[in-house]
Amino acid sequence: KAGVTQTPRYLIKTRGQQVTLSCSPISGHRSVSWYQQTPGQGLQFLFEYFSETQRNKGNFPGRFSGRQFSNSRSEMNVSTLELGDSALYLCASSLDGGVEYSPLHFGNGTRLTVT
Amino acid sequence: GENVGLHLPTLSVQEGDNSIINCAYSNSASDYFIWYKQESGKGPQFIIDIRSNMDKRQGQRVTVLLNKTVKHLSLQIAATQPGDSAVYFCAEPAGSQGNLIFGKGTKLSVKP
Numbered sequence A: 001k002a003g004v005t006q007t008p009r010y011l012i013k014t015r016g017q018q019v020t021l022s023c024s025p026i027s028g029h030r031s032v033s034w035y036q037q038t039p040g041q042g043l044q045f046l047f048e049y050f051s052e053t054q055r056n057k058g059n060f061p062g063r064f065s066g067r068q069f070s071n072s073r074s075e076m077n078v079s080t081l082e083l084g085d086s087a088l089y090l091c092a093s094s095l096d097g098g099v100e101y102s103p104l105h106f107g108n109g110t111r112l113t114v115t
Numbered sequence B: 001g002e003n004v005g006l007h008l009p010t011l012s013v014q015e016g017d018n019s020i021i022n023c024a025y026s027n028s029a030s031d032y033f034i035w036y037k038q039e040s041g042k043g044p045q046f047i048i049d050i051r052s053n054m055d056k057r058q059g060q061r062v063t064v065l066l067n068k069t070v071k072h073l074s075l076q077i078a079a080t081q082p083g084d085s086a087v088y089f090c091a092e093p094a095g096s097q098g099n100l101i102f103g104k105g106t107k108l109s110v111k112p
Helices: none
Strands: A006-008 A010-014 A018-023 A031-038 A043-049 A055-058 A064-068 A075-078 A087-094 A109-113 B012-016 B017-026 B033-036 B045-051 B056-058 B060-068 B072-077 B085-097 B099-102 B106-111
Touching: A006 A087, A010 A018, A018 A087, A018 A109, A031 A064, A031 A075, A043 A064, A043 B085, A043 B099, A055 A087, A055 B085, A075 A087, B012 B017, B017 B033, B017 B106, B033 B060, B045 B056, B045 B060, B045 B072, B072 B085
Parallel strands: A010 A109, B012 B106
Antiparallel strands: A006 A018, A018 A075, A031 A043, A031 A087, A043 A055, A064 A075, A087 A109, B017 B072, B033 B045, B033 B085, B056 B060, B060 B072, B085 B099, B085 B106
16 A cells, blocks of 8 residues: 655755645545644644544644645645745655544655845 | 653663663543654654553554553553654543544654
């Protein structure tokens, strides 16, 4: 079974631009979450989508948004990029059987550099 | 609030030795914990999980121990190999399926 796939692998953008990152979850996984990883802050939760609905959101400004499609694929968008948005953006999917937690499985991330 | 933290930021071991990576948590209501391994240039890789109704769980060369009394979690790696070199994170859900709180990570270096 293929793992979580994220594209592109690397991105370089300039301040003020916007960017869209894509994530394809593991087949059959219905929950998709996004995380930002930086050396200073570690792994921080951005948001989670389930059945095309945002189910939970972390403490990030409104410039960070996302969506999920009917096939569970997800995208996240960052508008008006700032230098501090430079980070590794990770997508994770999980089976989410409903009652008990199931582990998240991560992709290898998109490395975003804002100049 | 909830917090998942690690005691040691770095750990260096000799190949073939056993490694122990520790993690403390503050929310006594936490009922699920996960260990991840992150190699350079890759995303976190699921290693093993444990639910609060267990004290110990074993996988292939790895064992997770949960001590709810002192709110402590540990990951033991037997016969550590160079391929085990990575950053290890413990994590717990922050109330919903996709929202995990991660510790800061422990970097494990294996000397040949």
